[in-house]
Amino acid sequence: MKSLSEIETTSKRASRAVGFSWGIAEEVAKGIRMLELFGFPGIKNLNQYYKLINKKKFENLKIIKKNNKSNKLSLCPVNLGVRFLDQIKTLESLKKITFHKIAYPILFIPFLSRSSEVIGKRILIKIEKNTLLFNFNVNILSKFSKKEFPSITKKVEVSFLENKDSFSGKEWNNLYKLSEYTFVEETESLKHGAAGAGLTDND
Amino acid sequence: MNVKLRDPNIIMKLSRLGSFHQSRLSFLRSFLSEFKDWDYRKDMFDLNEKGYGTAIYSFKKNDRIYSLVCFANEINADERSDRVIATKWDAAFTLHDGVPLKKDIERLKNEVPKQEVGRLSYKELTLSRANKSVRIFDHVVENLSNGIQPDLNLLEKVGYLYRTTAVYGSGKFGLADRFRIKNREEINGPFRLEMMLVYLVRQFTFDQVNHVAKNKNPKKAIKLDPKICKNLGIGNSTGLGMAPFIVNHPTLLNNWIFCRETALKKIRELKNIDTKDSDLFINCVRNSVKNITSWNTESEYQLKKIKFLLRDVRKLLNFLEKQFNFEEDYPFNELYLWLERETCEECIEYIVSIMMEPFGEIIKPLIKKMSSDEEKYFNIPTDRTLGDLKAILENKYSNILKIDFEKKENQKKFWFISKNKEEPRIADRFDEQGSNLEQPLAIARDIKKLYERLSVLKKNLKIDQFLIDHEDLRHVVRRAFIIEKFPYSEIQDNTISEDIIPIDMLRLKLSFFGALKFDPRSDKWLRICMFQGAPLPNELKNYDEQWVYKSHN
Numbered sequence: 167m168k169s170l171s172e173i174e175t176t177s178k179r180a181s182r183a184v185g186f187s188w189g190i191a192e193e194v195a196k197g198i199r200m201l202e203l204f205g206f207p208g209i210k211n212l213n214q215y216y217k218l219i220n221k222k223k224f225e226n227l228k229i230i231k232k233n234n235k236s237n238k239l240s241l242c243p244v245n246l247g248v249r250f251l252d253q254i255k256t257l258e259s260l261k262k263i264t265f266h267k268i269a270y271p272i273l274f275i276p277f278l279s280r281s282s283e284v285i286g287k288r289i290l291i292k293i294e295k296n297t298l299l300f301n302f303n304v305n306i307l308s309k310f311s312k313k314e315f316p317s318i319t320k321k322v323e324v325s326f327l328e329n330k331d332s333f334s335g336k337e338w339n340n341l342y343k344l345s346e347y348t349f350v351e352e353t354e355s356l357k358h359g360a361a362g363a364g365l366t367d368n369d
Numbered sequence: 370m371n372v373k374l375r376d377p378n379i380i381m382k383l384s385r386l387g388s389f390h391q392s393r394l395s396f397l398r399s400f401l402s403e404f405k406d407w408d409y410r411k412d413m414f415d416l417n418e419k420g421y422g423t424a425i426y427s428f429k430k431n432d433r434i435y436s437l438v439c440f441a442n443e444i445n446a447d448e449r450s451d452r453v454i455a456t457k458w459d460a461a462f463t464l465h466d467g468v469p470l471k472k473d474i475e476r477l478k479n480e481v482p483k484q485e486v487g488r489l490s491y492k493e494l495t496l497s498r499a500n501k502s503v504r505i506f507d508h509v510v511e512n513l514s515n516g517i518q519p520d521l522n523l524l525e526k527v528g529y530l531y532r533t534t535a536v537y538g539s540g541k542f543g544l545a546d547r548f549r550i551k552n553r554e555e556i557n558g559p560f561r562l563e564m565m566l567v568y569l570v571r572q573f574t575f576d577q578v579n580h581v582a583k584n585k586n587p588k589k590a591i592k593l594d595p596k597i598c599k600n601l602g603i604g605n606s607t608g609l610g611m612a613p614f615i616v617n618h619p620t621l622l623n624n625w626i627f628c629r630e631t632a633l634k635k636i637r638e639l640k641n642i643d644t645k646d647s648d649l650f651i652n653c654v655r656n657s658v659k660n661i662t663s664w665n666t667e668s669e670y671q672l673k674k675i676k677f678l679l680r681d682v683r684k685l686l687n688f689l690e691k692q693f694n695f696e697e698d699y700p701f702n703e704l705y706l707w708l709e710r711e712t713c714e715e716c717i718e719y720i721v722s723i724m725m726e727p728f729g730e731i732i733k734p735l736i737k738k739m740s741s742d743e744e745k746y747f748n749i750p751t752d753r754t755l756g757d758l759k760a761i762l763e764n765k766y767s768n769i770l771k772i773d774f775e776k777k778e779n780q781k782k783f784w785f786i787s788k789n790k791e792e793p794r795i796a797d798r799f800d801e802q803g804s805n806l807e808q809p810l811a812i813a814r815d816i817k818k819l820y821e822r823l824s825v826l827k828k829n830l831k832i833d834q835f836l837i838d839h840e841d842l843r844h845v846v847r848r849a850f851i852i853e854k855f856p857y858s859e860i861q862d863n864t865i866s867e868d869i870i871p872i873d874m875l876r877l878k879l880s881f882f883g884a885l886k887f888d889p890r891s892d893k894w895l896r897i898c899m900f901q902g903a904p905l906p907n908e909l910k911n912y913d914e915q916w917v918y919k920s921h922n
Contacts, residue, residue, distance in 0.1 A: 169541070169544060169546045187843055188844045189842070189844035196747060248840075256833075
């Protein structure tokens, strides 16, 4: 079994070899490490993409907008990921972003995960019929099985989820009431003797 | 009194970093301190009469066990080489996490002797190999088998029976990644398991030499005197492989140097010093003269440094005896200022290390801060402005920005990875091929390039916009935002200049390992000695912290 350290080093060197700058190669390497750590087929897809990268042309976006239509070419997932991560604080306000035609969208995933941590919000993406939820770069909830990641996807929707509770006020109150059974009712004696601070505001 | 931390523009110059010495912060000393109350065992020693076979040593505490698995092999004299091109070694080692099962030992027997072309598993933590100093090993065997101890003068010249030629960890060749073990309290310090491996290898060399001598002459043979063992360490040959590490791990480098600088600052801020502490300091300086006079090297570069070091340490001793008064306020601050005025860089750093000896209470908390969670600082804050970035460059790289990279001598060298051994190398950019595949280690040049590009752009432009058209400098943009938080994260020198001495980079790292007696064999590789004078495993429970200054060799 290859270690994550080997995966990162080799991915970095390979990325440089296909023409990315060292700085971008470092980003890709961290991403592939993350994919493999989380059980996604990072090396496999990077390998497939790099086989094509000098044979086919891919489009590089400079500025990401709400709706990003590529021309005839598919978007480069590495360039797209780096731009997305770099511009994330601006993109956050768009709420939902659409991309058309991304090559090897799995390679875009690590950048979304890191972006989720940077803005402190969950990010949900829809890749055709499947979804992935990025939880602050701590974990990724995915409906994909290993075989299902497409080599090219027609449409990807990225949504920034607002930080809100996943439960109702009633559910919280019920649970809180239960938690109160761990508290001790204070007698007069306890009120006087058990608190560290004084009993008047001005003492 | 508030003493300022020393200026990174001075401390992070290569000539200064190349003058660093071991100290109480060094990893081999913090390893001994951490593992002193662990149970040491020789679990298996299955060598034939010539000393070839398998041996296992372990450290155990509660449910945790680390086992060194050793394979000693027969090799021909012409196969023995310390260079990285070697494919066979006298012995090969791995540190296994737990107790190796029979099937683990069989697997490791196949893989460990192959080193770089073998495959290890997540159950193995470190990997190494070593060659005998044949002259010394054979001499010791010969003498012991005849019932006499070896010639101490001869041992003094070398200082070890074996020297390692590489020690690998952190995921290399399939070894366990750091993340699997980083939460273990006992290894909360850099390179602790690498140090454990080297320490246990040292014991193996003594056991092996005794075993071979005994088999050679069972009736007459005696064991190597433990006092002699104690004064033998493990040698190490180190080449350029180590150099990029300190460039590629900026926050880690910062934490090592920052802890050293913090220790010095705190010691200089001590108003009053107990006599026992000043006595301990003076004794260490005095005893350390033996370490200097027994420092053997043929390197003119190092001989010159040793000569000045010895001259200045004697000058310091004279000053301490005749003029200096430890009863005055802030004595270590006064002493430090005197060192700056009166002694060479090598001596300043040598004495800074010794100043730490009496102050375990200052040093111990710092040791826990010498690791780094590097991932935390990887993201570039792309919402910052070019004005912010430019200010960082001006504040933190002021000397580097003065270098003229148009001049050939300032860009004479380039770093690359050898295809044959996947190891770093340095070569002449204008005479050799390969500079198109240069590694990103010319930080000073790229920082200067970044500064020049920023100078013609609007200050309020955001970093994310800048990076769209300047991706070639992304790696140094990242570094600049790291040095903003970590002042000692960057070498403040030109790593591609004509007059770079790469062994200064190695020396820095090796001093933090705890190496002694740097012996440069060229400007690109050197030999060192580790654990010379260190307590033997059976002495660990109660040993003298200042053993470094009490070795007899």
